[in-house]
Amino acid sequence: MIGNSGVIGDYELRGHLGGGGQGCVYYAVNWLTGEECALKIYHDDFDERRVVREASSLKGRNIPCFPRILDSGSVNLEGRDRLYVAFEFIEGVTLESRLIRGTLDEKDAMSLGISIASCVDALWRHRIVHRDIKPKNIMIDSEGSFVLIDLGCAQHQDLERITETGFTLGTPGYMSPEQALGRSALTVKSDVFALGIVMYESITGCHPYEASQRNILLESFRVDISGLSRFEHFRGLIPRMLHPTPILRPLPSQVIDELKGGD
Structure with missing residues (x-):
């Protein structure tokens, strides 16, 4: 179970933004760069192929009226690998x-x-x-x-x-x-x-x-x-x-x- 705060990989969680069938989204800060982001951590049973596509399809591209994709990867939580994507934080x-x-x-x-x-x-x-x-x-x-x-x-x-x-x-x-x-x-x-x-x-x-x-x-x-x-x-x-x-x-x-x- 992920709390609303703590450190996951390079990210310090500072609040829960929402969630659904795909996973949970947190307000987080990359403690290496200081950059704010919306960190989406996927459920461990979510189709890995969809996560890879979401992360790779637009990474490095500027799409109007869509948040930039900053980073993606996986972290081990409670013995299970969980995929994540870090998006530009939209306040x-x-x-x-x-x-x-x-x-x-x-x-x-x-x-x-x-x-x-x-x-x-x-x-x-x-x-x-x-x-x-x-x-x-x-x-x-x-x-x-x-x-x-x-x-x-x-x-x-x-x-x-x-x-x-x-x-x-x-x-x-x-x-x-x-x-x-x-x-x-x-x-x-x-x-x-x-x-x-x-x-x-x-x-x-x-x-x-x-x-x-x-x-x-x-x-x-x-x-x-x-x-x-x-x-x-x-x-x-x-x-x-x-x-x-x-x-x-x-x-x-x-x-x-x-x-x-x-x-």
């Missing part, structure tokens, strides 16, 4: 926490859309689909900027598949139809769909599919777009982002252009 709150206080105004929602679309566009240039865009995986830093985190569920199109065909990773209620159905070759349009859900939720205070993956898959379910009518820059864009057919959704660059056109 702030999750979008999920922020939305508890109320919806975003239109200007901030536009910034959200532009920032996360820029990130998924850059990831797609490296043939990466994030696959887990949701309010919990978006940070708002101390300057009010939006940052996408966590590549633990990502699909790397140029690498051998890890997830078996017919199975899927992601969060119910935020997966595109093709992702939920376990389609083998996702594209960036899947991330556009998830971003559309997050944008809808951020400005209306409601989930467009009532937080139900079943509703996303039901052809008979219709998203209530009346809540978007007063938002000039979203009422036409978000319904297209949520189109059930990927080819009919806009590209991230088109999302950015439309939102910037409304600045």
Whole structure:
């Protein structure tokens, strides 16, 4: 059991930031360099291949609105090897926490859309689909900027598949139809769909599919777009982002252009 403080390898733990099915994340400081980081320590039964991909795919690369990967490796805890990845520390709150206080105004929602679309566009240039865009995986830093985190569920199109065909990773209620159905070759349009859900939720205070993956898959379910009518820059864009057919959704660059056109 890892406490909220102590020394693990080169890192001094100074607080627990969160956790989930993949592992736990700590606020830590590298005692050799003094650099702050978010240290993600994976559960010992988590697929090692996914950790290696998360660490190696973007290490040394600058992706807009995504934390830099600083270090990765393994440590022995209680007789078991545990993999870790050290990310740039983002001081702030999750979008999920922020939305508890109320919806975003239109200007901030536009910034959200532009920032996360820029990130998924850059990831797609490296043939990466994030696959887990949701309010919990978006940070708002101390300057009010939006940052996408966590590549633990990502699909790397140029690498051998890890997830078996017919199975899927992601969060119910935020997966595109093709992702939920376990389609083998996702594209960036899947991330556009998830971003559309997050944008809808951020400005209306409601989930467009009532937080139900079943509703996303039901052809008979219709998203209530009346809540978007007063938002000039979203009422036409978000319904297209949520189109059930990927080819009919806009590209991230088109999302950015439309939102910037409304600045």
